[in-house]
Amino acid sequence: MGKKKDQQRLAVLASQRALRDDRRALIILVAGVDGCGRHAVINALTHGLDPRGVRVNAWPPEAAPGRHRPPLWRYWNALPDRGQVGLFLDGWYAATIDDALRGDAPTLEHLSALEAQLTADGAVLLKLWIDLPVPTARKRIRSRIKAEAREPTPGEQAVLAAQASADDALAALRDASGGWVHLNGAKPGKAADQALDALVDAVTVAQDWAPPKAAMPRKLGSASPLTALDPDARLKKKDYEAELPKLQAEIARRIWAAHVRRQPVVWLFEGWDAAGKGGVIRRLTERLDARLFQVEPIAAPSDAARAHPWLWRFWQRLPRDGQLTVFDRSWCGRVLVERVEGFATDAEWRRAYAEINDFESQLVAHGTVLVKFWLEITPEAQLKRFEARAETPHKQHKLTDEDWRNRERWDAHQAAIDDMLRHTHTVSAPWTLLAANCKRHARVAALQAVIDALPPV
Numbered sequence: 001m002g003k004k005k006d007q008q009r010l011a012v013l014a015s016q017r018a019l020r021d022d023r024r025a026l027i028i029l030v031a032g033v034d035g036c037g038r039h040a041v042i043n044a045l046t047h048g049l050d051p052r053g054v055r056v057n058a059w060p061p062e063a064a065p066g067r068h069r070p071p072l073w074r075y076w077n078a079l080p081d082r083g084q085v086g087l088f089l090d091g092w093y094a095a096t097i098d099d100a101l102r103g104d105a106p107t108l109e110h111l112s113a114l115e116a117q118l119t120a121d122g123a124v125l126l127k128l129w130i131d132l133p134v135p136t137a138r139k140r141i142r143s144r145i146k147a148e149a150r151e152p153t154p155g156e157q158a159v160l161a162a163q164a165s166a167d168d169a170l171a172a173l174r175d176a177s178g179g180w181v182h183l184n185g186a187k188p189g190k191a192a193d194q195a196l197d198a199l200v201d202a203v204t205v206a207q208d209w210a211p212p213k214a215a216m217p218r219k220l221g222s223a224s225p226l227t228a229l230d231p232d233a234r235l236k237k238k239d240y241e242a243e244l245p246k247l248q249a250e251i252a253r254r255i256w257a258a259h260v261r262r263q264p265v266v267w268l269f270e271g272w273d274a275a276g277k278g279g280v281i282r283r284l285t286e287r288l289d290a291r292l293f294q295v296e297p298i299a300a301p302s303d304a305a306r307a308h309p310w311l312w313r314f315w316q317r318l319p320r321d322g323q324l325t326v327f328d329r330s331w332c333g334r335v336l337v338e339r340v341e342g343f344a345t346d347a348e349w350r351r352a353y354a355e356i357n358d359f360e361s362q363l364v365a366h367g368t369v370l371v372k373f374w375l376e377i378t379p380e381a382q383l384k385r386f387e388a389r390a391e392t393p394h395k396q397h398k399l400t401d402e403d404w405r406n407r408e409r410w411d412a413h414q415a416a417i418d419d420m421l422r423h424t425h426t427v428s429a430p431w432t433l434l435a436a437n438c439k440r441h442a443r444v445a446a447l448q449a450v451i452d453a454l455p456p457v
């Protein structure tokens with residue numbers, strides 16, 4: 001038995017080294033009802049693995065991070081770096097397991113999308129389910145509580161109060177989510193050995209992994225969504241000066257009201273170089289309490305961001321409930337500059353439309369007021385602004401060689417913009433298109449759109 005254990009440990013360590021060398025994350029979910037032996041399995045895994053680069057994520061319900069952000073925020077933020085290991089107690093199935101104990105049907109839409117994104121990114125996902133009937137788990141819990149002379153934990157209470165249909169609901173959850181390796185919960189020692197063997201098997205299978213291909217979503221019309229915009233839309237200076245302070249005061253009132261009711265707000269700005277995004281953002285935030293908002297300028301991803309799936313850095317920057325985050329450029333860069341410049345592969349940016357829509361639908365489902373702006377200018381207007389920047393000392397830093405180079409690829413960028421607007425304009429997260437040749441017109445239109453999106457005070 002000792003020799004067999006040694007061989008198993010060596011196989012586990014070899015698998016871990018292979019993942020580290022390939023810079024692929026290993027994500028392990030250990031799930032089941034309280035009393036099934038999850039902690040024994042996690043302990044076996046942590047003792048079998050080299051602890052360097054291994055992180056266990058087991059949060060009690062009352063202390064789980066991200067309670068004031070969308071539900072999957074805590075899991076995205078806890079994802080391991082490439083080449084490292086993340087262990088999750090129940091993971092993103094925690095809430096659905098609680099639902100099943102109450103006899104409710106599982107809701108898995110966003111969970112399936114998350115797993116698809118992780119595996120498409122190259123992560124090895126190992127889902128371990130410890131099988132134990134609820135009545136047996138209930139007996140174990142009662143015996144443990146009696147022996148330890150304590151009150152049941154919230155998880156134990158859920159099992160003790162489980163519906164008669166809980167086992168059927170749990171089976172439906174496992175079948176609907178798929179991909180589980182079943183462990184024998186009746187024998188904790190056997191379950192631990194099965195978990196270690198499953199880890200080695202998963203890594204072995206993963207050695208044949210190749211990035212999945214992705215087809216372009218169905219074409220949604222041939223005309224550019226921007227054709228309806230009037231590029232010559234103007235606003236007189238006197239009208240602008242009369243309207244601006246009133247609109248700013250109303251936005252300040254509504255953002256404060258959103259803070260009081262703990263509603264998160266996200267404003268997203270995309271547009272051509274020199275379209276005036278910064279000017280719009282300044283006018284929008286000029287009258288706001290500085291404690292209530294954060295502007296996030298998005299540039300090239302850092303080394304830490306590159307060690308994770310591409311949406312990780314945006315999940316990190318989401319606002320807490322009651323706060324506002326303004327994105328000066330955003331996750332949509334995946335299907336814009338990353339597509340045009342080849343920073344994302346064809347498969348990666350083609351997949352990204354669905355990933356963006358799923359991400360934004362989670363924000364809206366959480367109650368976030370999400371307003372997405374595209375600022376449109378003509379090539380002629382852009383050229384004038386570039387030339388003006390070149391001649392203005394305090395604006396020269398805004399003009400780079402890359403800006404000039406992007407003009408040479410106008411048609412390629414235009415095609416990417418049109419596809420983005422078609423495929424990420426949804427009922428829950430529509431685009432607001434702004435004609436921005438006239439800065440005053442674009443600013444007032446943006447302020448009014450924000451007011452229209454926020455509930456009145």
